[in-house]
Amino acid sequence: MVLLVLPVRRMFPAMRVKIAGLDPHQQYYIAMDIVPVDNKRYRYVYHSSKWMVAGNADSPVPPRVYIHPDSLASGDTWMRQVVSFDKLKLTNNELDDQGHIILHSMHKYQPRVHIIRKDFSSELSPNKPVPSGNGVKTFSFPETVFTTVTAYQNQQITRLKIDRNPFAKGFRDSGRNRTGLEAIMETYAFWRPPVRTLTFEDFTNMQKQQVHFIYIVPNLESRLKTLYN
Amino acid sequence: MVLLVLPVRRMFPAMRVKIAGLDPHQQYYIAMDIVPVDNKRYRYVYHSSKWMVAGNADSPVPPRVYIHPDSLASGDTWMRQVVSFDKLKLTNNELDDQGHIILHSMHKYQPRVHIIRKDFSSELSPNKPVPSGNGVKTFSFPETVFTTVTAYQNQQITRLKIDRNPFAKGFRDSGRNRTGLEAIMETYAFWRPPVRTLTFEDFTNMQKQQVHFIYIVPNLESRLKTLYN
DNA sequence: GGTTTCCCACCTAGGTGATAACTT
DNA sequence: AAGTTATCACCTAGGTGGGAAACC
Numbered sequence: 325m326v327l328l329v330l331p332v333r334r335m336f337p338a339m340r341v342k343i344a345g346l347d348p349h350q351q352y353y354i355a356m357d358i359v360p361v362d363n364k365r366y367r368y369v370y371h372s373s374k375w376m377v378a379g380n381a382d383s384p385v386p387p388r389v390y391i392h393p394d395s396l397a398s399g400d401t402w403m404r405q406v407v408s409f410d411k412l413k414l415t416n417n418e419l420d421d422q423g424h425i426i427l428h429s430m431h432k433y434q435p436r437v438h439i440i441r442k443d444f445s446s447e448l449s450p451n452k453p454v455p456s457g458n459g460v461k462t463f464s465f466p467e468t469v470f471t472t473v474t475a476y477q478n479q480q481i482t483r484l485k486i487d488r489n490p491f492a493k494g495f496r497d498s499g500r501n502r503t504g505l506e507a508i509m510e511t512y513a514f515w516r517p518p519v520r521t522l523t524f525e526d527f528t529n530m531q532k533q534q535v536h537f538i539y540i541v542p543n544l545e546s547r548l549k550t551l552y553n
Numbered sequence: 554m555v556l557l558v559l560p561v562r563r564m565f566p567a568m569r570v571k572i573a574g575l576d577p578h579q580q581y582y583i584a585m586d587i588v589p590v591d592n593k594r595y596r597y598v599y600h601s602s603k604w605m606v607a608g609n610a611d612s613p614v615p616p617r618v619y620i621h622p623d624s625l626a627s628g629d630t631w632m633r634q635v636v637s638f639d640k641l642k643l644t645n646n647e648l649d650d651q652g653h654i655i656l657h658s659m660h661k662y663q664p665r666v667h668i669i670r671k672d673f674s675s676e677l678s679p680n681k682p683v684p685s686g687n688g689v690k691t692f693s694f695p696e697t698v699f700t701t702v703t704a705y706q707n708q709q710i711t712r713l714k715i716d717r718n719p720f721a722k723g724f725r726d727s728g729r730n731r732t733g734l735e736a737i738m739e740t741y742a743f744w745r746p747p748v749r750t751l752t753f754e755d756f757t758n759m760q761k762q763q764v765h766f767i768y769i770v771p772n773l774e775s776r777l778k779t780l781y782n
Numbered sequence: 783g784g785t786t787t788c789c790c791a792c793c794t795a796g797g798t799g800a801t802a803a804c805t806t
Numbered sequence: 807a808a809g810t811t812a813t814c815a816c817c818t819a820g821g822t823g824g825g826a827a828a829c830c
Contacts, residue, residue, distance in 0.1 A: 331811080334797070367808095416810090429809080474810050475799095482799075491797040494816035560787080563821070596784090645786090658785080703786050704823095711823075720821040723792035787828065797818075804811065 332424050336489050338410035339435055339468060346399030351442035353395040354402060356409050357388065357454055358425055361432040361469055368477035375432075375471055385418050385426040387453045389438075396442060409435075416474070423450040429472050436464040560644075561653050565718050567639035568664055568697060575628030580671035582624040583631060585638050586617065586683055587654055590661040590698055597706035604661075604700055614647050614655040616682045618667075625671060638664075645703070652679040658701050665693040
């Protein structure tokens with residue numbers, strides 16, 4: 325008998341967005357996928373504290389889509405809350421059959437948020453690419469690009485994760501819980517104020533509207549674990 | 554500031570049913586509600602180990618429906634699995650606003666399983682009675698009648714719950730884990746073999762079919778906790 | 783005196799980074 | 807040498823009945 329162990333990890337910090345401009349009475353799915361940023365493989369260079377190109381990317385992995393568990397819901401419901409993707413799980417096992425998002429280690433990725441009108445969702449599946457067309461709108465934010473690792477390369481990332489993730493409380497250095505974090509965030513030049521505003525033509529056939537996404541915490545490195553048998 | 558504490562308890566043992574005879578391609582909700590068996594209030598008489606009538610029932614409580622979390626799903630999906638209601642929660646707080654099922658202590662109740670065709674579900678809500686009509690079929694089993702309590706009256710019930718509920722493992726008497734249980738089950742004359750078969754006219758406009766419900770564990774006493782502020 | 787509330791130790795279930803062992 | 811895997815102590819989160827206290 326073979327027992328499958330599933331060392332899969334959540335993405336942390338999680339993407340959190342606030343949405344406006346939907347038709348309150350229309351039904352929508354909201355989904356996330358994660359796409360490669362380029363065709364490169366990266367290596368962390370300690371003395372310069374930077375990720376450097378180190379060859380070409382590995383071959384593509386099966387496409388996976390995380391369908392937000394509150395789906396299906398009305399525009400009204402989606403807009404009332406901050407939509408959090410904290411239960412999204414990553415793995416580097418290309419044979420994963422649990423619907424988790426599969427990524428290569430040491431590559432750069434970009435999460436995308438998809439808003440999918442119900443009547444356009446017949447093709448929606450965790451194992452197929454998100455359909456495109458009139459009933460689907462896709463958003464991504466440059467500041468959410470992250471690099472995958474199996475062991476943390478940068479001690480500041482580790483510190484940030486320990487300070488922010490409730491499940492890592494056991495590793496907290498009870499001396500400087502909050503103040504240390506501020507300094508770390510300042511270190512990251514790509515950190516941005518938490519509110520982003522995008523405009524797009526509302527796909528409910530109403531007039532143009534503003535859509536606000538509040539992106540609260542950026543992703544920096546995201547640790548993978550593997551599934552094996 | 555007022556913090557609400559929610560001493561609500563799961564129903565245990567949970568109802569578990571196996572369903573056949575649905576249209577595999579049709580979409581269904583499955584739901585449970587719990588209805589009074591009579592208009593009496595009961596008291597446990599120790600020397601005879603029996604529940605005896607002790608006055609009339611309390612005034613009715615707000616109707617609540619537990620919609621199975623796998624809803625909405627196809628007939629095919631429902632029929633492939635044992636459908637378990639183990640996350641259904643009970644409370645005796647009539648002001649509960651979390652959608653839990655509200656019951657009076659020391660009353661007799663009967664759980665009912667409802668199978669609701671999707672196109673008939675517009676009225677379905679946790680706070681409204683289950684609609685009736687052609688697209689809804691309701692089932693109940695006499696052996697699942699139970700009595701509500703806030704503290705267990707019968708030591709054999711306590712024993713059975715401790716032995717069967719994983720969350721009560723800390724109270725187990727590691728001497729007679731299994732054999733003691735058998736004796737307890739024999740004590741209950743209303744215990745039945747685990748498979749029940751009912752026939753009904755399939756409401757998907759197909760020919761008559763058999764519907765099998767496997768009711769696996771009977772409910773005996775179900776402990777309530779209250780919500781307060 | 784019977785019933786209910788409140789708090790507790792003790793569980794299940796599962797999400798952390800550290801670290802030693804393993805792989806390439 | 808560098809990257810990955812397996813295991814671990816330590817958390818969060820939440821479901822148990824016991825039993826003292828409170829209620830009525």
